[in-house]
Amino acid sequence: MQQNKKILFINPCLRLNAKRKFPPVGLACILKAVKNAGYEFDLYDMDADNLTVDDLNDFLSGNHYDIFGVGAIVTAFRLIRDIADIIKKHNSDAVVIAGNSVSTSIPEILLKNTKVDIGVMGEGDVTIVELLDSLIKNSMQLSEVDGIVFEENSEIIHTNKRQVIQNLDEIGFPDWEIFNIKKYNEGMVRPVLEEAEESVVFPLNSARGCPFNCTFCYHVFKGDRYRRYSEEAIFNEFKRLYYEFHATYIYFWDELSFPNTQTAERLVMKLEELPFRISWAASSRGDLFSKNDVDLIRKMKSVGCKHINFSIENASPEILQAMNKRINLDKIVEHCDALHEGGLTPFTSIIFGYPQETPESIKMTIDMCDRCRIYPSVGFLQPLPGTPMYEYAKENGFITDEVEYLLQAGDRQDFHINMTKIPSDEFYNMVVDGLKELAAKMGLKFDNPLKTAVYQKPKDAKN
Numbered sequence: 503m504q505q506n507k508k509i510l511f512i513n514p515c516l517r518l519n520a521k522r523k524f525p526p527v528g529l530a531c532i533l534k535a536v537k538n539a540g541y542e543f544d545l546y547d548m549d550a551d552n553l554t555v556d557d558l559n560d561f562l563s564g565n566h567y568d569i570f571g572v573g574a575i576v577t578a579f580r581l582i583r584d585i586a587d588i589i590k591k592h593n594s595d596a597v598v599i600a601g602n603s604v605s606t607s608i609p610e611i612l613l614k615n616t617k618v619d620i621g622v623m624g625e626g627d628v629t630i631v632e633l634l635d636s637l638i639k640n641s642m643q644l645s646e647v648d649g650i651v652f653e654e655n656s657e658i659i660h661t662n663k664r665q666v667i668q669n670l671d672e673i674g675f676p677d678w679e680i681f682n683i684k685k686y687n688e689g690m691v692r693p694v695l696e697e698a699e700e701s702v703v704f705p706l707n708s709a710r711g712c713p714f715n716c717t718f719c720y721h722v723f724k725g726d727r728y729r730r731y732s733e734e735a736i737f738n739e740f741k742r743l744y745y746e747f748h749a750t751y752i753y754f755w756d757e758l759s760f761p762n763t764q765t766a767e768r769l770v771m772k773l774e775e776l777p778f779r780i781s782w783a784a785s786s787r788g789d790l791f792s793k794n795d796v797d798l799i800r801k802m803k804s805v806g807c808k809h810i811n812f813s814i815e816n817a818s819p820e821i822l823q824a825m826n827k828r829i830n831l832d833k834i835v836e837h838c839d840a841l842h843e844g845g846l847t848p849f850t851s852i853i854f855g856y857p858q859e860t861p862e863s864i865k866m867t868i869d870m871c872d873r874c875r876i877y878p879s880v881g882f883l884q885p886l887p888g889t890p891m892y893e894y895a896k897e898n899g900f901i902t903d904e905v906e907y908l909l910q911a912g913d914r915q916d917f918h919i920n921m922t923k924i925p926s927d928e929f930y931n932m933v934v935d936g937l938k939e940l941a942a943k944m945g946l947k948f949d950n951p952l953k954t955a956v957y958q959k960p961k962d963a964k965n
């Protein structure tokens with residue numbers, strides 16, 4: 503295709519100097535769609551190469567582009583603002599497109615407070631191609647491209663909602679050749695520290711969205727139908743990652759890999775056909791397995807499953823209700839016991855800091871982890887745009903200036919705002935002290951029990 507405009511995609515770096523790198527599945531899907539549509543582009547991978555906005559500035563001094571695409575989680579709002587500033591400094595006529603939740607959850611704030619021109623809302627695979635068709639081929643008006651937001655004559659225009667892709671198999675999986683995947687593998691996530699250093703870990707996104715609606719949670723597929731790739735497609739992706747990229751560990755990067763035990767069963771049956779064994783880990787709700795499922799769990803283990811991620815979130819029934827978690831504590835315990843018995847390691851995440859949090863609920867939650875023999879990944883409630891808790895924080899004066907708040911957003915392990923009635927220092931120390939105690943009981947040692955870098959299992963774990 504004769505292309506009169508040069509395109510640059512930028513993968514921002516959320517955690518500069520991080521030891522582990524994670525290849526960006528969302529951007530990879532976008533790049534695959536753009537490549538399949540016949541467009542040529544360059545990729546500036548700030549994450550893989552550990553680059554700052556100053557590096558981008560230097561790069562753009564010697565390289566000219568007309569259209570830029572960048573995507574990020576909303577917590578990267580500041581970075582996206584800075585990237586857009588640099589781009590426009592070099593080319594004020596450039597078109598800056600942003601996707602992911604920095605666009606989907608705060609479209610107006612993004613357009614009004616940064617130099618981003620067009621926001622892509624929600625699923626971007628089809629939208630990005632139509633958008634480029636509009637910008638490069640003038641094949642349609644911007645207003646005819648579904649699923650975008652832009653500003654015209656100081657008015658913010660939301661186009662029609664983009665209908666989601668019904669059959670994910672049709673788009674397939676990311677085209678990892680576009681990335682310098684070796685760089686990612688050098689420091690790629692090792693699910694547990696004990697994993698062999700030479701493990702080659704790949705992400706596999708096997709489902710989009712989640713049918714639940716927890717009050718703290720935001721993802722760009724919220725409100726859209728939950729969709730999964732077929733077992734056949736996942737099976738073929740296992741083969742591709744194993745044969746072409748020598749993957750030794752596949753990490754399902756889903757909100758929800760198995761909505762029920764039948765889906766797990768079907769995948770196991772398919773993976774039994776593989777002529778090799780490869781480790782993998784997936785995610786479920788905290789009440790998926792019962793004591794009757796131990797055989798299934800053993801079968802999962804026999805086809806390489808190493809651990810299952812889910813979220814207890816909190817052990818206070820009052821807080822679970824405020825979260826709209828729709829989960830029962832007895833079921834969580836049964837789920838964990840079944841996993842342990844079947845030989846899979848349970849990993850979980852916890853949120854502290856709902857307004858209902860008390861010293862008792864903190865203790866209850868840590869005791870629950872102890873009972874379930876899990877060292878959790880802990881974070882503080884960080885109200886995110888598009889969630890009921892964000893609205894609560896605004897209504898109750900915890901967030902007074904949204905832009906200021908978003909500019910400070912980041913990791914949930916850092917303490918952002920305190921919406922509990924416990925004084926901040928006491929609250930923080932209670933959590934840290936509780937975690938230290940839990941770690942000691944499990945024979946684990948951390949410099950910082952909140953930032954553990956990888957999941958850890960008890961030192962005397964059998965599996």
Ligand code: B12
Nearest residue numbers: 526527528571572573577601602603625626721757913914
């Ligand atoms: C991998 C991951 C990470 C990785 C990101 C690595 C990377 N380079 O991608 C890491 C570990 C760094 C991470 C960190 C955090 N994460 Co995270 N993460 C995920 C996870 C598990 C998978 C993301 C993914 O690949 N999705 C699959 C793809 C297909 O979906 P997608 O990324 O949304 O992409 C689509 C669209 O967004 C859009 N799009 C994406 N990029 C682009 C780019 C362009 C140009 C365009 C046009 C469109 C576009 O099109 C894509 C295809 O349709 C998701 C859960 C999930 N299943 O999505 C959570 C998730 C994205 N994370 C979340 C959160 C809360 C966090 C943290 C804040 C948690 C924490 N520990 O503090 C931090 C952020 C830290 C920070 N400093 O900012 C939330 C998002 C919250 C929000 N409001 O957006 C999610 C949804 C989990 C959840 N339900 O809570 N995360």
Ligand code: SF4
Nearest residue numbers: 712714715716719757
């Ligand atoms: S927290 Fe988990 S179960 Fe709840 S809406 Fe988000 S992804 Fe779904």
